[in-house]
Amino acid sequence: MDRLIAAIREKQNPTVAGLDPKLSYIPDFIKKEAFSKYGESLEGAAEAVWQFNRGLIDALAPIVPAVKPQCAYYEQYGWQGMRTLERTIRYAQKKGLYVIIDGKRNDIGTTMEAYGRAHLGKVEVGGQTLPAFDGDALTVNPYLGTDGVAPLLPLCEAGDKDLFVLAKTSNPSSGELQDRAFPGGQTLYAAAGELVERWGEESRGKWGFSRVGAVVGATYPAQLGELRMELPHTFFLVPGYGAQGGGAKDVAPAFDKRGLGAIVNASRSILTAWQKTGASEADYAKAAAEEAKHMRDAIVAEIGGIE
Amino acid sequence: MDRLIAAIREKQNPTVAGLDPKLSYIPDFIKKEAFSKYGESLEGAAEAVWQFNRGLIDALAPIVPAVKPQCAYYEQYGWQGMRTLERTIRYAQKKGLYVIIDGKRNDIGTTMEAYGRAHLGKVEVGGQTLPAFDGDALTVNPYLGTDGVAPLLPLCEAGDKDLFVLAKTSNPSSGELQDRAFPGGQTLYAAAGELVERWGEESRGKWGFSRVGAVVGATYPAQLGELRMELPHTFFLVPGYGAQGGGAKDVAPAFDKRGLGAIVNASRSILTAWQKTGASEADYAKAAAEEAKHMRDAIVAEIGGIE
Numbered sequence: 001m002d003r004l005i006a007a008i009r010e011k012q013n014p015t016v017a018g019l020d021p022k023l024s025y026i027p028d029f030i031k032k033e034a035f036s037k038y039g040e041s042l043e044g045a046a047e048a049v050w051q052f053n054r055g056l057i058d059a060l061a062p063i064v065p066a067v068k069p070q071c072a073y074y075e076q077y078g079w080q081g082m083r084t085l086e087r088t089i090r091y092a093q094k095k096g097l098y099v100i101i102d103g104k105r106n107d108i109g110t111t112m113e114a115y116g117r118a119h120l121g122k123v124e125v126g127g128q129t130l131p132a133f134d135g136d137a138l139t140v141n142p143y144l145g146t147d148g149v150a151p152l153l154p155l156c157e158a159g160d161k162d163l164f165v166l167a168k169t170s171n172p173s174s175g176e177l178q179d180r181a182f183p184g185g186q187t188l189y190a191a192a193g194e195l196v197e198r199w200g201e202e203s204r205g206k207w208g209f210s211r212v213g214a215v216v217g218a219t220y221p222a223q224l225g226e227l228r229m230e231l232p233h234t235f236f237l238v239p240g241y242g243a244q245g246g247g248a249k250d251v252a253p254a255f256d257k258r259g260l261g262a263i264v265n266a267s268r269s270i271l272t273a274w275q276k277t278g279a280s281e282a283d284y285a286k287a288a289a290e291e292a293k294h295m296r297d298a299i300v301a302e303i304g305g306i307e
Numbered sequence: 308m309d310r311l312i313a314a315i316r317e318k319q320n321p322t323v324a325g326l327d328p329k330l331s332y333i334p335d336f337i338k339k340e341a342f343s344k345y346g347e348s349l350e351g352a353a354e355a356v357w358q359f360n361r362g363l364i365d366a367l368a369p370i371v372p373a374v375k376p377q378c379a380y381y382e383q384y385g386w387q388g389m390r391t392l393e394r395t396i397r398y399a400q401k402k403g404l405y406v407i408i409d410g411k412r413n414d415i416g417t418t419m420e421a422y423g424r425a426h427l428g429k430v431e432v433g434g435q436t437l438p439a440f441d442g443d444a445l446t447v448n449p450y451l452g453t454d455g456v457a458p459l460l461p462l463c464e465a466g467d468k469d470l471f472v473l474a475k476t477s478n479p480s481s482g483e484l485q486d487r488a489f490p491g492g493q494t495l496y497a498a499a500g501e502l503v504e505r506w507g508e509e510s511r512g513k514w515g516f517s518r519v520g521a522v523v524g525a526t527y528p529a530q531l532g533e534l535r536m537e538l539p540h541t542f543f544l545v546p547g548y549g550a551q552g553g554g555a556k557d558v559a560p561a562f563d564k565r566g567l568g569a570i571v572n573a574s575r576s577i578l579t580a581w582q583k584t585g586a587s588e589a590d591y592a593k594a595a596a597e598e599a600k601h602m603r604d605a606i607v608a609e610i611g612g613i614e
Contacts (some may be wrong), residue, residue: 019507020418031433040433058397072414072421077389078439086386106448107379108478111327114379123383124349125330126338127404132385141413143450144476145483166450171415173452177498180489188495189483 002205007065018267027281045081059285101135168218170240220245223252236262242269259306309342309512314372334588353387368402408442477524477547506530525553532560544567549576566613
């Protein structure tokens with residue numbers, strides 16, 4: 001996690017911009033050009049998303065340390081969409097951004113290794129070793145236990161990559177299973193958190209955080225604070241800020257005294273800032289950058305700076 | 308689930324062939340030809356997987372009612388691999404097979420809808436409505452609760468598609484979270500199963516099973532039997548047969564008196580049958596078909612036929 005923390009400290013910004021591109025968020029001039037080249041097709045949609053993302057990345061790279069593309073919005077345009085995901089990751093990394101692939105992948109053994117090679121490592125083809133999506137971190141679902149996470153740990157170590165494992169998600173129904181308590185009072189999300197600490201035991205970096213982070217929603221500030229106390233070596237990815245209802249005060253409990261320990265994600269509020277503020281289409285990326293600055297400033301003011 | 312059940316009855320075969328193609332499973336003649344065309348590249352690997360799958364599907368289509376491609380093995384070859392996934396799905400459907408996309412996807416709200424459009428529905432681009440991967444069923448992880456499943460239900464209803472939600476997975480560490488019991492004794496996997504029954508309440512078909520199935524591993528026969536009793540309207544996808552250790556006796560508790568209620572998956576034992584039996588490379592698909600017949604016969608003998 002040290003690379004991410006270094007980037008957060010350098011930019012004095014503990015936030016990540018979610019790249020969840022719906023076509024309805026994309027200015028017409030981009031869609032028109034993409035459709036005129038490739039038609040109203042999956043390729044046309046994928047091209048529009050790529051051009052939208054490229055503009056966003058150019059504008060956001062000086063401000064945020066990281067971006068988080070959400071796989072679902074790329075998969076919906078088929079392999080053409082997945083090509084845009086790969087291009088987006090390569091371009092963001094070229095611009096110095098740390099890329100969290102939000103795939104919430106989960107499986108076991110050699111299958112989970114294949115997901116690891118896809119998103120965090122390299123894949124062997126004959127005598128070649130090649131990158132596929134090759135992000136800097138991947139989100140992972142803990143339901144299958146150690147068999148679903150252990151296969152990724154050597155890949156993370158080899159490539160200086162990280163994981164974020166779901167603990168307490170930001171959605172209204174997250175409690176249906178996650179909040180249920182076992183005898184003694186430990187909840188499922190806390191049990192998942194305990195596993196996360198254990199999975200990270202051997203990969204703690206210079207700030208005390210391991211390569212195995214956790215996802216904890218901004219919409220549940222009490223649980224954020226509780227998990228911050230219980231999981232001292234676990235870095236948090238905090239979704240649910242902005243459009244989902246979490247504010248700067250809500251995410252403050254995710255941070256330690258140094259202002260470290262978490263990175264807060266916003267997607268919709270950044271991507272649709274041009275629509276909300278009435279900016280011209282041409283200024284969509286500038287509006288996104290302004291919104292990202294507001295978010296940064298609000299959170300940094302709340303946590304009192306980053307050491 | 309009626310389409311799947313009809314296919315199972317027609318072929319008198321309650322098994323599904325997992326298409327989890329590792330390069331090491333693929334005969335050299337296929338790899339050589341693919342690499343000679345496209346190099347030792349992601350495209351070369353994706354081409355080899357596609358040719359391997361095509362041969363398998365041709366040989367398996369008269370025997371099995373369904374195939375289950377595992378996304379991880381396609382994603383590891385980048386968008387080129389995802390193109391092979393799409394081709395594999397189209398080709399299998401053309402051959403009359405029901406396709407379960409094993410992606411174990413999970414997210415919330417509009418993001419989960421995007422996964423649904425990707426794998427089960429169609430996506431709108433301008434004035435067009437287009438298929439992306441467009442399988443017949445998708446595996447889903449329940450950790451996020453109703454917000455992670457409800458967005459898929461209208462898509463399933465509209466397109467006559469189905470889901471399989473993880474309940475008790477086949478791996479050794481599945482118990483770390485899934486077997487933990489809440490006060491009163493209900494385990495997490497049983498709680499997930501209870502949600503599955505509820506999610507399926509409005510979509511029961513003519514055999515009494517809903518569109519929302521559950522994944523329950525062949526390696527835990529006691530839990531299979533327990534869940535069969537508790538979830539009378541839930542169709543099971545049962546992984547873990549063959550290479551993972553489950554046998555025909557182990558999966559029998561997943562079926563009801565009619566011989567319905569479950570479809571059992573095997574991947575490795577079918578895909579590597581040519582290597583295990585010492586068949587020639589050219590006969591890899593024939594060996595897979597023979598193994599699929601053995602599996603069918605063993606299970607049908609154990610459950611005493613399908614009504």
